[in-house]
Amino acid sequence: MSSIATAPRDEAAEDGLPSPYLLFLGDTVEPGYAKTAFGLRDWVGERCVGEFTLPGARVSTGLPRLAPRQAVAAGARGLVIGVANAGGIIPRTWIAGLVEALEAGLDIISGMHARLADIPELKAAAERTGRRLIDVRTPPKGIPVGAGVRRSGRRILTVGTDCALGKKYAALAITRGLRGRGLDVDFRATGQTGIMIAGAGVPIDAVVSDFVAGAAEMLSPAAPPSHVDVIEGQGSLLHPAYGAVSLGLLQGSQPTAFVVCHEPGRAEILGYAGHAVPSIEAVISATLALGRVTSPDIRCAGISLNTGKLTPRAAQAEIEAVAERLGLPAADPMRGGPAFERLLDACLA
């Protein structure tokens, strides 16, 4: 896949995360825990020089296996912790490897809940070597409350019927598709993996609620009329726990258009037994009603369906059925094709 990074390499070095990356996989044995590493390989593979594993690891990205010093020699500037584990903590078995990376000259980038600098060995090694410990879950300081002032430029927000069903991948695919048409497009990241992919962004769910809209305004500032920001959505307005995150992001982003992301066949909200996934129609209706507060002309561009669990034939039938039912373009961005081109057309209409 082609690069999705917002900033050219030098600019990212100034303002964003230090790349190229070395992807740290620890001693992970379960591929499901390595989603961040796979996301970086898939979307910004050319900014990943290799992977760094510890004894016992049974997961691989397929990139060259490099020790930190080899990675630095190959141009790496940051080690990304590309795996999560239950609890979001950093196990003791990782510490020697992470210290080795700092000593080799790499900054460390983490999206875990635990803060890197809270681990004494890492704090000491970073101070000794002059390297940085970067927690991308920590929002920037000085976020203002939302101003609600209308701003120029086009902004496309991915919203969802639930969490964890493809809002980030949809936004990345739309970014790539529009960039492929020669447009000036930025992917605006709101979660830890997205931020590592973009090299910048705001972890919107870690922002204090009074400032979520203001954080979204910072993330997608006024731009020339032809510029497009594609903003990674979070949560769902109709989610029992995360509606606040979604609404602040919606109202602060002032999207000119939004794409509803949905996974056919998912019946219940992930982790919330007894809560049915809302209809796409209900999400469109709520997004329009609440989005109009800051973006009076907001419209739904179409539907992004995550059909990864369906056969190609079933996926095609589902895409056509949803498009027909709603009278809107529908596509699975990961499958691409003419349906996805129609969705891109609608994003720009």
Add this chain to the structure above:
Amino acid sequence: MSSIATAPRDEAAEDGLPSPYLLFLGDTVEPGYAKTAFGLRDWVGERCVGEFTLPGARVSTGLPRLAPRQAVAAGARGLVIGVANAGGIIPRTWIAGLVEALEAGLDIISGMHARLADIPELKAAAERTGRRLIDVRTPPKGIPVGAGVRRSGRRILTVGTDCALGKKYAALAITRGLRGRGLDVDFRATGQTGIMIAGAGVPIDAVVSDFVAGAAEMLSPAAPPSHVDVIEGQGSLLHPAYGAVSLGLLQGSQPTAFVVCHEPGRAEILGYAGHAVPSIEAVISATLALGRVTSPDIRCAGISLNTGKLTPRAAQAEIEAVAERLGLPAADPMRGGPAFERLLDACLA
């Protein structure tokens, strides 16, 4: 007015804020800055032993003027900073008086943005005297994400067409009215003044967005079916900056009924020129659509109108017009009367 405090005095001493209070007015000359002190006097006057002013003050609550030692002799346990100033900072001129209060044996309770313990003289005096510095804007630790599990008990939430138009006073008046009918009622506070009035609560706008619904769940836990929680609303779903706060509070609170608070005559969102105040109808519609996620039977009990700027005759006409237009009870809780009794009836219906 009668007390609205949730907890009896001894219980508040164990789990909540230390009262009775001495109200600190500093050297304030502008009554508009003393809203917290006036709110405490109005709603929990019997828990306020007096006021403490510095030279130059030209604001008074009408309570006895007491030095800290006199207040302690009269039973006070906490000094409340009852004034705000532009910027939310604690001026140097207040520090000697606050140290005097600590030395007299009072804890200090603040709702300002600046944290008390960040002022070295206060930190040192608190350590020396063993007194507490309590910032009610600081949320409790360990707030979970929302669980979305339906819980027993009745919950009434005040929502609004804007900020700062009477959601706290409406909730307090409803609490008092229902308690006057002999019901088991708690006022659940979500802002700093409300928390000082109740002696407990959660500063919901200071909670990280991922946890707002969880914080609201903590604030109004499962209760016997006959119990009523009246929850202080914040912001507005249709506010350009604070919708996130309002939605997390709504979805976490699982209200069985809500009351829409509105100020007739307010045309623009306070501080957001060009943003029209939404209609009451739009707020009802959005609250129903988004509140149903966790409270399937949610309903609008009626409308609370802040008619403080109208003559009694104009207020009466406005109340009747709104009730007629919406087919719902409408009242100004601060004016009371039969209209307000009908609104209370509807809260229980």
